[in-house]
Amino acid sequence: MKVLISFYSRTGVTRTVAGDMRDILIGKGMECEIEDLLDKKNRDGKMGYLIAGKDALTEKRTEIGDVKHEPKDYDLVILGTPVWAGKMTPALRTYTETRKGQFQRTAFFCTHGGGGESKTFDNIKDTCGRTPESTLSLKDKDVAEKKHLAELKKFVDSL
Numbered sequence: 001m002k003v004l005i006s007f008y009s010r011t012g013v014t015r016t017v018a019g020d021m022r023d024i025l026i027g028k029g030m031e032c033e034i035e036d037l038l039d040k041k042n043r044d045g046k047m048g049y050l051i052a053g054k055d056a057l058t059e060k061r062t063e064i065g066d067v068k069h070e071p072k073d074y075d076l077v078i079l080g081t082p083v084w085a086g087k088m089t090p091a092l093r094t095y096t097e098t099r100k101g102q103f104q105r106t107a108f109f110c111t112h113g114g115g116g117e118s119k120t121f122d123n124i125k126d127t128c129g130r131t132p133e134s135t136l137s138l139k140d141k142d143v144a145e146k147k148h149l150a151e152l153k154k155f156v157d158s159l
Helices: 011-027 044-057 090-098 116-130 140-144 149-157
Strands: 004-006 031-036 076-084 106-112 135-139
Touching: 004 011, 011 031, 011 076, 011 106, 011 140, 011 149, 031 044, 044 090, 076 090, 076 116, 090 106, 090 116, 106 116, 106 140, 116 135, 135 149
Parallel strands: 004 031, 004 076, 076 106, 106 135
Antiparallel strands: none
């Protein structure tokens, strides 16, 4: 099975999960690529953080960098995002809205400081047009302490 993990990460937490997920998938004999979405808008610092939350809350798109892997070329696309104001990031929104109809099968994951995952998953489902086969919600703290790996393995096994 060909799997694509497409995600956005501002602080690196979601990127860590995507990398760990890729390693597990490859260990199970699957072909797996990663699409690390680049938001061309500066989201650094306190102001960047505040603007990011506002953009997510108001469901704005953003300009993203060139995409190397298209969802239509994969059997399964796993979409990942941090939770910002109970929503997905503008970079993932742009990616999913502009590729709606290209997703065959999907699964979703998110990272967060303390919740909002159900609204975020609904948000992703609405923009990509697919119901996920599985979802995974991880707290940033658990990822930092490497306590997420057991849940991540369960998620991969469910696919």
